[in-house]
Amino acid sequence: MTLHFHKYQGTSNDFVMVDDRARTFPADDHVLVRRLCDRRRGIGADGLILLRTQPGFDFEMLYFNADGYLGSMCGNGGRCAVAFARQLGVITDKTHFLAADGPHEATVETDGRVNLRMIDVPGQQEIPDGIFLNTGSPHIVRFLPASTLAEYDVYGEGRAVRYGDTFRERGGTNVNFVEAPQTPEQPWQVRTYERGVEDETFSCGTGVTAVALAAARRGASSPVPLRTLGGDLAVSFSMHPDGSFTNVFLSGPAEFVFTGSIEI
Numbered sequence: 001m002t003l004h005f006h007k008y009q010g011t012s013n014d015f016v017m018v019d020d021r022a023r024t025f026p027a028d029d030h031v032l033v034r035r036l037c038d039r040r041r042g043i044g045a046d047g048l049i050l051l052r053t054q055p056g057f058d059f060e061m062l063y064f065n066a067d068g069y070l071g072s073m074c075g076n077g078g079r080c081a082v083a084f085a086r087q088l089g090v091i092t093d094k095t096h097f098l099a100a101d102g103p104h105e106a107t108v109e110t111d112g113r114v115n116l117r118m119i120d121v122p123g124q125q126e127i128p129d130g131i132f133l134n135t136g137s138p139h140i141v142r143f144l145p146a147s148t149l150a151e152y153d154v155y156g157e158g159r160a161v162r163y164g165d166t167f168r169e170r171g172g173t174n175v176n177f178v179e180a181p182q183t184p185e186q187p188w189q190v191r192t193y194e195r196g197v198e199d200e201t202f203s204c205g206t207g208v209t210a211v212a213l214a215a216a217r218r219g220a221s222s223p224v225p226l227r228t229l230g231g232d233l234a235v236s237f238s239m240h241p242d243g244s245f246t247n248v249f250l251s252g253p254a255e256f257v258f259t260g261s262i263e264i
Helices: 030-037 073-088 154-162 204-214
Strands: 002-010 013-019 047-052 060-065 095-098 102-109 112-116 126-127 130-134 138-144 174-179 188-194 199-201 222-229 229-238 245-252 253-264
Touching: 002 073, 013 073, 013 154, 030 047, 060 073, 073 095, 073 102, 073 112, 073 204, 073 245, 073 253, 130 204, 154 174, 154 188, 154 199, 174 204, 188 204, 188 245, 204 222, 204 229, 204 245
Parallel strands: 013 047, 060 095, 138 174, 188 222
Antiparallel strands: 002 013, 002 253, 047 060, 095 102, 102 112, 112 245, 126 130, 130 138, 174 188, 188 199, 222 229, 229 245
């Protein structure tokens, strides 16, 4: 079978995109998905996304981690799925689609930036490992002292938290390490260890969303600018006295890289 695919990236978080409206992709073949995401033996990506039809929505996004298994919500992947749907002619500049954590809305700007509405977040929890939030995927946010993030052992420390006792029985968590800006105009610096990829990635959309909301409790104002290894993102929101967040939007680029075919 010949698989036609597209490659997209959002702040260097990259994805194999498949138009599966005919539902011919073997989604239960975890070994195949893992091979396609492999950077040495396959196409290479942080994850694979199937775009499918879904009654009542413009499309459905099925996101697979690089380990081959279905994942939770992916913010950068969601923006790339919107851009992919637009390229296919499924949508124009607005959309209402379904993802793992429920319905989402998004708009596409003239410069290609995608504004993706994330789920409402009821609050955050202080735990020994940092601050825990669920922004469609579970995240720990750990704030670091100034000028320490660049040399921080993100892989080692992130892996220890991801597989630690607190989250082992819940499937693990993603872990974000953050350095606050020196002035309000500067971006918050973020590095992320992602479960499913089991490594540091260049960017994580649900991760920077978690960071922005945690930063809001430290005085950051909406929209919060954030900088990852792969580029800049912004998160806007409404914060409420009870600690909850609504109207949460993740904004950033979603760019086509190349298209191709592979025998599977």
